[in-house]
């Protein structure tokens with residue numbers, strides 16, 4: 001198909017359909033550094049490069065779709081979080097965002113700790129050499145086998161999420177002759193999403209133990225009474241992709257209040273609080289995330305102030321960013337397959353992946369950006385919807401975006417900020433082969449998670 005053989009679809013503001021999108025950028029060739037990883041740039045030929053390597057070479061060597069992860073950016077973000085919080089706080093990377101053995105090694109080298117929430121994540125962490133005392137084990141329904149392994153390995157903390165679990169972990173620890181360090185996860189009645197938060201008494205969700213009704217205080221009572229447990233603190237995680245610090249403020253205030261009640265009732269000042277993760281990143285140019293040092297200052301100011309008011313020693317703070325570390329460091333590279341202009345609506349651009357490598361758009365109505373990356377173009381902006389190749393009309397990768405109107409099959413396009421919750425939530429729907437994760441750094445590219453093969457599929461299917 002020649003580049004002029006298909007109509008470009010609607011382009012001008014007066015014919016654009018309803019939708020949640022901003023006007024096209026003044027120049028579609030400019031890569032907004034907010035949404036791309038730090039070493040991404042365009043070379044003299046107009047092709048996107050990452051870590052000094054052009055996407056055409058990456059596509060040729062590793063195929064598409066594929067995730068390309070900017071290793072130096074990942075390491076720099078780890079250091080920025082560790083430096084921002086300093087020696088009196090702990091940063092735990094939330095492994096569920098994306099975990100592999102290479103990631104674990106980088107975290108270890110850059111001084112971060114690691115959250116896991118399943119036996120599989122724990123195995124990956126231990127196998128890659130993360131010291132067990134730097135691992136926190138999470139989850140609302142850890143199996144007995146998972147708890148056994150965590151206790152045996154000597155994880156630094158288990159975050160208790162229910163009354164049953166308090167007893168289970170205590171028994172298992174006692175059987176192993178250890179006192180397991182634990183935190184209790186409380187729900188503080190804050191629901192936070194992106195730009196707003198709602199403070200309520202109750203939260204209608206499965207995680208944690210409610211502060212309301214004195215449930216959390218009762219959990220503390222039980223934990224303190226059991227020999228197998230060393231209660232080191234209280235944990236609160238309020239949501240995801242949050243920009244507004246006000247939700248953290250309410251959360252910290254309620255957690256500190258609980259610490260004061262514990263002191264009054266039991267005469268102990270718990271030494272730690274964990275304020276969870278959920279810090280937002282830029283998926284599109286409209287998002288303005290805060291820098292780690294601003295977040296660290298805001299959180300420590302809130303906790304210090306609340307503790308002074310309650311006459312408590314300021315506890316050691318920990319945080320658990322997942323998305324904010326890995327999210328911005330990777331993009332997904334796709335090859336354009338078919339292009340369908342729908343008159344008066346938008347142009348559907350189909351790529352060689354889809355909801356199997358990025359479920360977030362279908363699952364959360366997430367917004368993403370997209371750019372033509374194998375070349376530049378001076379063509380008019382065209383309103384597009386980037387869709388996958390799956391048998392599902394909800395198989396959308398980017399709902400509303402603009403690409404140049406001369407886009408053609410065979411072009412490479414890339415979706416930035418796919419480092420978090422894309423590969424880790426990838427599926428085999430339609431027997432898709434999950435894409436590889438390729439780490440790129442200083443002119444070298446290296447597969448850290450290989451592409452799935454048809455043999456992999458058949459190996460699990462025992463016939």
Ligand SMILES: *Cc1c(COP(=O)(O)O)cnc(C)c1O
Nearest residue numbers: 094237240277278320321322323
């Ligand atoms: C998911 C999760 C995180 C990480 O959330 P991000 O949005 O990736 O920062 C941290 N802590 C807990 C307990 C979580 O469940």
